[in-house]
Amino acid sequence: MQELRNQKHRISLILNGRARVGHAESRMLLSDFIRHELGATGTHVGCEHGVCGACTIQIDGVATRSCLCLAMQADGREVLTVEGLASEEGAMNTLQKAFQKHHALQCGFCTAGILMSCMDFLGRVSAPTEEEVRDMLSGHLCRCTGYTPIVQAVLDAAEQLKNENTETSDA
Amino acid sequence: MKPPLFEYRRVQSIAQATEWLHEQGDEARILAGGQSLVILLNMRLAQPGVLLDISGCAELDYVREQDGFVRVGASTTQARLQAWSGLDARLPLLAEAIPFISHYQIRNRGTVAGSIAHADPSAELALCLATLDGQVVLRSRKATRVLQAGDFQQGLLTTAKRSDELITEVRFPVAQPGCGYAFDEFSLRRGDFAIVACAAQASEDGIRIGVGGVADKPVVARWPRMGDDALRQHLNDLAWQLQAQDDQHATAAYRRQLVRQLGLKVIQAAQRRGNTQKD
Numbered sequence A: 001m002q003e004l005r006n007q008k009h010r011i012s013l014i015l016n017g018r019a020r021v022g023h024a025e026s027r028m029l030l031s032d033f034i035r036h037e038l039g040a041t042g043t044h045v046g047c048e049h050g051v052c053g054a055c056t057i058q059i060d061g062v063a064t065r066s067c068l069c070l071a072m073q074a075d076g077r078e079v080l081t082v083e084g085l086a087s088e089e090g091a092m093n094t095l096q097k098a099f100q101k102h103h104a105l106q107c108g109f110c111t112a113g114i115l116m117s118c119m120d121f122l123g124r125v126s127a128p129t130e131e132e133v134r135d136m137l138s139g140h141l142c143r144c145t146g147y148t149p150i151v152q153a154v155l156d157a158a159e160q161l162k163n164e165n166t167e168t169s170d171a
Numbered sequence B: 001m002k003p004p005l006f007e008y009r010r011v012q013s014i015a016q017a018t019e020w021l022h023e024q025g026d027e028a029r030i031l032a033g034g035q036s037l038v039i040l041l042n043m044r045l046a047q048p049g050v051l052l053d054i055s056g057c058a059e060l061d062y063v064r065e066q067d068g069f070v071r072v073g074a075s076t077t078q079a080r081l082q083a084w085s086g087l088d089a090r091l092p093l094l095a096e097a098i099p100f101i102s103h104y105q106i107r108n109r110g111t112v113a114g115s116i117a118h119a120d121p122s123a124e125l126a127l128c129l130a131t132l133d134g135q136v137v138l139r140s141r142k143a144t145r146v147l148q149a150g151d152f153q154q155g156l157l158t159t160a161k162r163s164d165e166l167i168t169e170v171r172f173p174v175a176q177p178g179c180g181y182a183f184d185e186f187s188l189r190r191g192d193f194a195i196v197a198c199a200a201q202a203s204e205d206g207i208r209i210g211v212g213g214v215a216d217k218p219v220v221a222r223w224p225r226m227g228d229d230a231l232r233q234h235l236n237d238l239a240w241q242l243q244a245q246d247d248q249h250a251t252a253a254y255r256r257q258l259v260r261q262l263g264l265k266v267i268q269a270a271q272r273r274g275n276t277q278k279d
Helices: A002-007 A029-036 A093-099 A111-124 A130-137 A148-170 B016-028 B038-043 B078-083 B092-100 B111-120 B124-130 B228-241 B252-278
Strands: A010-015 A020-027 A056-059 A062-065 A078-080 B007-010 B028-031 B050-053 B063-067 B069-073 B135-139 B144-148 B153-155 B166-173 B180-186 B196-202 B208-211 B219-223
Touching: A020 A029, A056 A111, A093 A148, A111 A130, A111 A148, A111 B252, A130 A148, A148 B166, B016 B028, B016 B050, B016 B166, B028 B038, B069 B111, B069 B252, B078 B111, B092 B124, B092 B180, B092 B196, B092 B219, B111 B124, B111 B166, B124 B166, B124 B180, B124 B196, B124 B208, B124 B219, B180 B252, B196 B252, B208 B228, B219 B228, B228 B252
Parallel strands: A010 A078, B007 B050, B028 B050
Antiparallel strands: A010 A020, A056 A062, A056 A078, B063 B069, B069 B166, B135 B144, B135 B166, B180 B196, B196 B208, B208 B219
């Protein structure tokens, strides 16, 4: 029985578009697996009980807390973290640029998680109201910015993404 | 804070889950969305020997309407129920309550049945199930039990589920014509645990008012239709019956006042909506 609990399992998943393999005990959290086993430390770990939002990533395109998910549960899934947002050459995406423009981060600890939530949110809600953005951001704690610049950045990014999409479809 | 050692098994079917539950007994815990259980594991408040993960079990992932109930399978996420096209018309109480459940990042993974199994006294879904007099379906290797919410919910993190049983489904009664529904809660910050949550159902026949966050489980009172003065008196009596306690979030007196205020607000809203439907 003890052996089964200590045993390390092979976990293979797609991390930011690349197939990756690592090993983990059953109890290993996905947040720790990504950081320590796969070396992708862009995802931050704060409270480890789902409140602060720093560890938010996407599993199969859906924003979720990586501290409330076991590494085993991500086996065979597509995981997207903050490292997957910029282009291969390092050019920031529309949302990241909006965060830079609006000074929507200071220390940056919460930012990786917020970006991953926002990407999922903006994919579902193309023209969000400020109220909707604030409701979505309620799942993230930021102690630097007072949230206002973050709200502005998200609304700005939503506007730009809408225009980009319109241009694509008109072309 | 990291979880203790445990064995992990991925559940493929109901039959497999009930077989493993029979074999493991108290050692086993069901893992669904993990939005309550993994917190307990991280804090080491739960130390199961074996986790049976039903999150990928397709047999348990559904929302369907049948025989006057909306039936929600045990691995169905709260986000999926929230996105269900029939929600506004068939379960208006839940349509209003679900946005209060934690944050959308949590609802994306947290399950409907998991929240009800966890039995936190301030949980919105457990309160809705109790107020609507819904049901919980429990399967063991050899038998199936269907319990009314009031029989299933027993207290703080305590339910009538036996260690060899799996919750396969929760059933919410479909909204009745001429009935109005309303939900509201008060918490310190958006998405926090409710200090007090209230759910109401009102029709010509009477009122049902459910209160969460005060007693050790959702408490539902059933009253005949009455005027506002009588309603205030009934709500005051109910507020005292709940035996509110002082804690770091609120005093007992503050909770009683919230029951009086929010209770009146949701009952009046439910009555208005019931009347509108009739006209």
